[in-house]
Amino acid sequence: MKIIADTGKCVGAGQCVLTEPALFDQDEDDGTIIVLNEAPEGELVDKAREAVLVCPGQVLSLEE
Numbered sequence: 001m002k003i004i005a006d007t008g009k010c011v012g013a014g015q016c017v018l019t020e021p022a023l024f025d026q027d028e029d030d031g032t033i034i035v036l037n038e039a040p041e042g043e044l045v046d047k048a049r050e051a052v053l054v055c056p057g058q059v060l061s062l063e064e
Helices: 015-019 043-054
Strands: 002-005 024-026 033-035 060-063
Touching: 002 033, 015 024, 015 043, 043 060
Parallel strands: none
Antiparallel strands: 002 060, 024 033
16 A cells, blocks of 8 residues: 655645654645655554545545
8 A cells, every 4th residue: 555645735734644643744834744654554554544534635545
């Protein structure tokens, strides 16, 4: 699995970071998403799926 983020559409809400700070962070300048681990494994796969669902900007997707 691979996490794909469209940073151009990111609204900087931070829901991804709240879901799993081991996978996501935010740019200090504009708050846009930074993917820390593009290929999660184990429990982090479920957290990545949850982040996709809660993202208000719908900028996250997963490639299986």
